[in-house]
Amino acid sequence: MSNTLGKGLKNVSNSIVKVFKDKDLSKRIFFTLFALLVYKLLTYIPAPFIDQLVAAEAFNKLGETGAMAQAISGGSLKQFSIIALGVSPYITASIVIQLLQMDIIPLFAQWKDEGETGRQKLNQATRYLALFLAFVQSLAISFGFNYQLPVIMGEATPLKYVYIAIVMTAGTAFLLWLADQITAKGIGNGTSMIIAAGIISSFPKLFNDLYYINDYIENLPTVTFTYTELQSRLIFVSGIILLVLIILAVIFMHSSVRKIPIQYANRGNAANLSGKKDAHIPIKLNSAGVIPVIFAATLVSLPLTIIRFFPAGAANRWLNYIFNNQEPLGLILYIVLIYLFSFFYSFIQVSPEKISDNLRKQGSYIPGIRPGRETENYISGVLARTTVVGSTYLVIIAVFPILLGKFLHLPPSVQIGGTSLLIVVGVAIEVAKQIETKSKERKYTGFIK
Numbered sequence: 001m002s003n004t005l006g007k008g009l010k011n012v013s014n015s016i017v018k019v020f021k022d023k024d025l026s027k028r029i030f031f032t033l034f035a036l037l038v039y040k041l042l043t044y045i046p047a048p049f050i051d052q053l054v055a056a057e058a059f060n061k062l063g064e065t066g067a068m069a070q071a072i073s074g075g076s077l078k079q080f081s082i083i084a085l086g087v088s089p090y091i092t093a094s095i096v097i098q099l100l101q102m103d104i105i106p107l108f109a110q111w112k113d114e115g116e117t118g119r120q121k122l123n124q125a126t127r128y129l130a131l132f133l134a135f136v137q138s139l140a141i142s143f144g145f146n147y148q149l150p151v152i153m154g155e156a157t158p159l160k161y162v163y164i165a166i167v168m169t170a171g172t173a174f175l176l177w178l179a180d181q182i183t184a185k186g187i188g189n190g191t192s193m194i195i196a197a198g199i200i201s202s203f204p205k206l207f208n209d210l211y212y213i214n215d216y217i218e219n220l221p222t223v224t225f226t227y228t229e230l231q232s233r234l235i236f237v238s239g240i241i242l243l244v245l246i247i248l249a250v251i252f253m254h255s256s257v258r259k260i261p262i263q264y265a266n267r268g269n270a271a272n273l274s275g276k277k278d279a280h281i282p283i284k285l286n287s288a289g290v291i292p293v294i295f296a297a298t299l300v301s302l303p304l305t306i307i308r309f310f311p312a313g314a315a316n317r318w319l320n321y322i323f324n325n326q327e328p329l330g331l332i333l334y335i336v337l338i339y340l341f342s343f344f345y346s347f348i349q350v351s352p353e354k355i356s357d358n359l360r361k362q363g364s365y366i367p368g369i370r371p372g373r374e375t376e377n378y379i380s381g382v383l384a385r386t387t388v389v390g391s392t393y394l395v396i397i398a399v400f401p402i403l404l405g406k407f408l409h410l411p412p413s414v415q416i417g418g419t420s421l422l423i424v425v426g427v428a429i430e431v432a433k434q435i436e437t438k439s440k441e442r443k444y445t446g447f448i449k
Contacts, residue, residue, distance in 0.1 A: 093133055258385075
């Protein structure tokens with residue numbers, strides 16, 4: 001056992017040394033770390049006219065409502081910084097643009113089929129929409145914060161609100177540029193890395209809140225008890241174990257695939273194309289990755305955060321009941337959104353029509369299935385069944401901590417811990433794969449030279 005552990009640690013250390021010996025790869029890693037450091041520093045720069053201490057006091061009134069928005073923003077929303085919105089407007093804009101590509105706007109559908117040129121046009125449209133949403137959301141949050149505590153920005157005027165919104169929109173624009181730089185010159189997808197960095201920065205608070213759970217319970221008006229020291233320590237240890245299990249589940253599901261066997265009409269061609277006579281199409285059990293959870297969490301948390309800043313009334317109560325995942329209807333909506341986005345994104349990532357067409361062009365087929373429409377329908381059926389499994393796993397990880405939190409009166413940071421960890425581990429796996437791929441590319445280039 002000790003020998004195996006020693007060998008494992010030795011292999012890990014050797015891999016780390018090899019990565020940092022690769023100058024290009026090490027530059028990418030350090031550039032990514034530097035960009036994330038810049039992102040974190042920006043969270044401490046307040047928007048104009050804002051008192052950050054007063055803003056934090058106003059945000060604390062949100063309680064459970066702002067937990068996910070706070071985690072995704074990396075603390076910048078609570079501090080009302082110039083990047084308070086993070087990349088959430090871009091996420092919302094991406095959802096809208098992808099929905100509009102489904103033959104709702106013919107021009108977008110046309111761009112979708114234009115390859116790289118069309119992709120650039122859609123990306124540009126997404127950014128314009130993201131900046132518009134950032135401006136609108138900045139105005140709403142500014143109004144809301146100032147309603148909670150009017151001293152937050154002194155004497156409020158329309159010009160002040162517009163000025164703050166412009167600065168915060170510029171902050172979002174800078175973050176999108178920074179994400180592009182990470183994607184081009186660093187490691188991983190820039191947007192995902194910024195989201196993951198924001199969430200990771202909230203983990204110390206998660207562990208602190210879980211350890212001192214009685215401090216949270218004492219401030220709850222509806223709870224009249226506290227845990228004993230032994231009970232609170234057991235809850236802390238159980239929470240750590242649960243987080244470890246979530247990590248293992250994410251890694252297992254990320255690597256699980258459903259293999260569809262294929263055969264080639266020309267066996268010689270098959271050997272030339274694939275290096276073997278038999279091959280398969282790998283369909284991941286969770287083809288959408290963590291994107292559905294990010295989409296669902298953003299859509300639910302941001303509107304709820306905004307409406308909670310405004311006066312209490314019948315409309316606010318209904319909206320809170322609909323969007324708040326602490327309420328039965330809000331929890332159902334959260335689950336439904338995860339399922340919907342899982343299917344939507346899976347069929348975007350894995351196109352049965354394109355796979356069927358590629359099989360036909362390569363002279364290959366699925367045994368027992370006719371080429372063409374039948375093959376497409378068969379692949380669609382397999383993808384749908386695997387997506388049911390994958391989205392159910394996402395729902396369990398996202399919802400179980402929430403239900404457990406309601407039962408044990410856990411702090412909001414712990415209740416969203418499963419979702420946060422799901423996002424972070426998913427991004428970490430993708431980054432590790434990219435590092436491995438770039439390392440191999442470097443080796444192959446050296447061998448050819």
